[in-house]
Amino acid sequence: LEPKEEFSHKTLAMDVMRPRRSDPPLSVITQDGMSVEEVESLIAETSYSGFPVVVSHESQRLVGFVQRRDLVISIENARQRQEGVVSASRIFFTEYTPPQPPNSPPPLKLRGIMDLSPFTVTDHTAMDIVVDIFRKLGLRQCLVTHNGRLLGIITKKDILKHMAQMANRDPDSILFN
């Protein structure tokens, strides 16, 4: 087999990542402008372990990754202790916080809890390489991009499920994978 031909039959990151085509879109947080209330409902309505932070919904450019538990703890602390942080307060993951309009509640700065360099692969990366990276770096999740735009996420469990599925495949379908 030509190396190229072999590659075309391999499972790629895009085949394993979530969301699937029929799933709701990836749950992300924008780096500026979301309110405490909006982030709290995102936390309440989903059970994901973490959320990618993006520049904007339009750009889907990745800024970092924030763990669910760190978000929960920080918002709880801010509501209890930080002077004036309320539901309408804006959350910022940016380095600088723009001046807030008059009479708006104080912002909540959460850059400190964000992983600034989450591991990413492109959608065309072969899964055997992704699996290798997970093993060697002990990753829990990895983000998937295409031309710099965030497309999806692969967790350690997604990989384990994928491997189990491949092992259960009938021989005919394995020929094409």
Ligand code: ADP
């Ligand atoms: P695990 O895979 O260990 O259960 P999660 O609870 O974080 O970890 O993820 C559950 C499923 O949702 C996985 O299939 C994962 O790919 C997907 N997922 C994880 N985070 C997000 C997110 N922010 N938005 C959409 N899907 C996600």
